[in-house]
Amino acid sequence: MPKQPAPPSSNAAVTFPPLRKPLGRNFFERSVHDVAPELIGATLLVGGVGGVIVEVEAYHQSEPAAHSYRGPTPRTMVMFGPAGFAYVYRSYGMHWCINFVCEPEGSAAAVLIRALQPTHGIAMMRRRRRLEDEKALCSGPGKLTSALGITNKHNGLPLTAPPISVHARKLEPEIAMGPRIGITKAVELPWRYGLKGSRFLSKAFPA
Numbered sequence: 001m002p003k004q005p006a007p008p009s010s011n012a013a014v015t016f017p018p019l020r021k022p023l024g025r026n027f028f029e030r031s032v033h034d035v036a037p038e039l040i041g042a043t044l045l046v047g048g049v050g051g052v053i054v055e056v057e058a059y060h061q062s063e064p065a066a067h068s069y070r071g072p073t074p075r076t077m078v079m080f081g082p083a084g085f086a087y088v089y090r091s092y093g094m095h096w097c098i099n100f101v102c103e104p105e106g107s108a109a110a111v112l113i114r115a116l117q118p119t120h121g122i123a124m125m126r127r128r129r130r131l132e133d134e135k136a137l138c139s140g141p142g143k144l145t146s147a148l149g150i151t152n153k154h155n156g157l158p159l160t161a162p163p164i165s166v167h168a169r170k171l172e173p174e175i176a177m178g179p180r181i182g183i184t185k186a187v188e189l190p191w192r193y194g195l196k197g198s199r200f201l202s203k204a205f206p207a
Contacts, residue, residue, distance in 0.1 A: 019043055020168040025084035025160055032058045032102040032109035037177075037193045039100070039111060041169030046148040047162075049121030051138060052169075053113060054195040055202055057180045059099070061108035064185040068108030078156045079108040086164060088145075088155035095142025098150050100159055100166070114141050114181075114192075117200040140202040176205040 023042065028035060036058040044050045059066040061079075067089065068079045078087045079101055087099040087110050099110035116138035118125055125137045125147035138144035145151075159166050174196040179187055181203060194201050 019045075020170055022160065023166045023168055025082070025158075028083035028100060028102050028159065029104060030102065032060055032111060033191075035100070035102045036111045036191070037175050038169075039113075039166075040175050040193055040195050041171065041173045043119065043167040043169075044113060044116060044148075045120055045165050045167070046150055046154070047121075049124050049148050051116035051119040052195075053115075054117050054198040054200050055113075055115035056193050057112040057114055058191040058193070059110050059112060063189065065180065065183045065187075065189075066108070066110075068110075072108075076108070079110050080106055084159050086154050086157050086159060088150060088152055090152070091142060096145040096150055096152065097141040098145055098154065112141060113144065115139050115194075115198075115200055115202045116144050116147075117195075117198065118147070135199055139200055143202075178205045 036056050039053050039056050042053050044053055061068040063069065067076045072080050075089060078085055081101065082105045083102050085101045087101050088096055091097050097112060099112045101110050103109040118134055118137050122134065126132055128149060129137055129143070129147050131137060136143070137147050154164070157164055176194045176196040177190050178192050179190055180192045194205055
């Protein structure tokens with residue numbers, strides 16, 4: 001019998017277009033309401049593992065859903081510091097969440113990274129999550145930190161130096177907006193932003 005061709009390997013290398021330049025601190029020093037939607041389509045990597053940001057939420061000290069609302073605490077001090085640093089906290093005692101600190105020092109604003117489309121180090125993400133489904137690897141703030149290996153050791157680290165890098169988006173995407181998820185205060189604020197039509201969101205946006 002003629003030899004049958006071998007099936008394609010599921011571990012075959014996947015190539016992606018070259019990343020654009022990393023975002024500098026000046027990108028994060030602006031209003032959180034400018035930074036948050038402009039992060040949609042950017043690429044977050046931690047130790048070379050990560051993907052395209054498809055969903056975020058903005059938080060500001062002036063509203064009660066923000067951790068910084070009641071002023072500085074040992075937990076939230078990084079939010080009150082300069083922009084361009086990671087604020088990592090434990091959610092419900094189970095999952096780590098990563099935020100990007102924005103605005104001038106003292107304003108205590110940050111963007112919660114809610115979901116990614118995996119593009120780099122997918123095999124590593126699958127091992128960390130013990131999960132094959134690519135759509136579910138990073139479809140939530142706790143899922144993506146697990147997939148990228150983010151823990152409290154990353155709290156306070158710069159977003160502009162290894163192991164973390166955030167790369168500018170290639171194109172301006174169509175963005176959906178809506179209320180934030182999983183909060184009980186300031187629920188009316190439409191400060192959740194996402195890549196319209198993405199199958200990698202944590203939750204679909206209202207029509």
